[in-house]
Amino acid sequence: MNALKKELKESIIEQLNLEDFNVEDIEDNDVLFGDGLGLDSIDALELIVMLDKDYGIKLTDPQEGKAIFASIEVLATYIAEHRTK
Template sequence: MDTFKIKLKEQLIEALNLEDMTPKEIEDDAPLFGDGLGLDSIDALELIVLLEKEYDIKLADPEKSRAVFASVNTLASFITEEQGQ
């Protein structure tokens, strides 16, 4: 498993208080919202804070947020692209 994705999953677990989960239990391509992890709108705000605090990335466009937060894969790709600019 990709080291960055493991780190990202650990950050998600900590930021969203998912103490009963391990990074291995979060599938890279599983939806973060709905049927996957079951996150909600409050969790989305926590993810936005995580991006700003840990990666200095600001998400202003709600439509883009939906696509970015689709899965761990999409979130990792977005962070990698933003940091490469």
């Protein structure tokens, strides 16, 4: 699971061009949106595309997406349970 969390952090930094962050700056339980990393709705769309492309997970319910993107910890757990790639 730790490898998946590190992979997610690297992917988020790269996909969203978070130039001011590195993997060590993001804690597993940091909030991704709002006061946490400061991600917004456009970033959420990019993360949804990343989940589909990299892990074969298709999110269609916005409420489900909101819960899944709570933190790296929650996202990694969800991917581990639902990935098809």
